[in-house]
Amino acid sequence: MEKIFKAAERGSSFGQEARAGLTTFLAMAYIIAVNPSLLAAAGVPVTAAVTSTCIGAGIMTILMGVFSNRPLACASGMGINAVVAFGLTEISGGDWHAAMGVILVEGVAILVLVLCGLREAVMDAIPVSLRHAISVGLGLFIAMIGLANGGIIVANPSTMVGLGEVSNPVFIVGLISIVATVILYAMDVKGALLIGILVAALAGIPLGVTAAPAGIVSGLDFSAFGAPFHADADGVMGIVKVFSTPVLLVFAFSLMMSDFFDTMGTAMAVAKQGEFLNEDGSVEDIKPILIVDSVAAAAGGFLGASSITTFVESASGAADGGRTGLASVVTGLLFIVASFFAPVIAVISSAATCGALVVVGFLMMGEVTGLDWSNLLEGFPAFMIIAGIPMTYSISNGIGLGFIAYAIVAVVTGQAKKVRPLMWVAVLAFIVYFVIV
Secondary structure, three states: OHHHHHHOOOOHHHHHHHHHHHHHHHHHOOOOHHHHHHHOOOOOOOHHHHHHHHHHHHHHHHHHHHHHHOOEEEEOOOOOOHHHHHHHHHOOOHHHHHHHHHHHHHHHHHHHHHOOOHHHHHHHOOOOHHHHHHHHHHHHHHHHHEEEEOEEEEOOOOOOEEOOOOOOOHHHHHHHHHHHHHHHHHHHOOOOHHHHHHHHHHHHHHHHHOOOOOOOOOOOOOOOOOOOEEOOOOOOOOHHHHOOOOHHHHHHHHHHHHHHHHHHHHHHHHHHHOOEEEEOOOOOOOOHHHHHHHHHHHHHHHHHOOOEEEEEOHHHHHOOOOOOOOHHHHHHHHHHHHHOOOOHHHHHHHHHHHHHHHHHHHHHHHHHHHOOOOOHHHHHHHHHHHHHHHHHOOOOHHHHHHHHHHHHHHHHOOOOOHHHHHHHHHHHHHHHHHHHH
């Protein structure tokens, strides 16, 4: 085991990696309930969606751990699953199999870019200041997700966002989660993030937030597997519809852009907590990560689970001590086990994970000191990324705003030579992306 994962070499242990893997799993467990509920709106049978979600996340997370040896976990991405449910399926004439075909095509396309070295080359072309900004922006984004999960911040029609109702049980559980996690972290308790989640989950029982499981064991339904190659009533396979419908190919491009930069940002966020981020802000040995992530996207389409991608919640496990792919293997195995016990796993409310995500957000804010705010070319684009990621609720949108701002400021200040050729390609791609999305 040590020869494969090198836990001791990285200052970790089997127990520490197992705990980190469990922390990441609990932070991501909400996807077991949320993804099927969204895909059901597209017509995917709920039982099939649960099986695809758990098995897909389990297999791809294990592969990520084995091939990249980093504490990164994969599951069906939020946002893209909504696009599948409320956009792609409708355009496909109500055929969700064709929508999954778009996801498959997008995944294969982005895998080709990785194998050609283009995805990694684009990442290397990003200025150091923007790399720091991405980490900070993601920290705010993660914290925002946590606070929203805990009902501490809510949508407000008058002020866009506001404080939640203090007497709301979800708010109380979220607050308990934060307080417990911060206290444990301040006391340097090992597994502080995991214990914080469990304490909040237990506190949610009398408050009615942690519900009793609807059952214990659930059966598996593999009917969604191979979705793009299922034929409709007219005998036309979903994948055939994709290549015969131009608008679906346009969607594939836009999803590819989102996936391309979401993963880049997520990898940087987890690398910061897992101590494999280089001094210049680049991720150490990123190619295996990008390859598995690309395969995961295609696999998500094939399995009928929507696009499977690297989850930013992986940072919670990394912050809890995860340093190797062993943590990912543990997370992946838990997802596979969860496919049989989904009703039990689903009782861990998103409010219970609030504290873990907020503390991770706090830890990631340290990158802000690496920015020179007196330099307009470094400071303003960085600010657009930091503000854009949480305020647009999209990693790729925030990165796009920062990239475009960097190009504009570089040109007007006579520093256009600092923009590398591939950076210009990324800027133009983002402009096209914003126009067609």
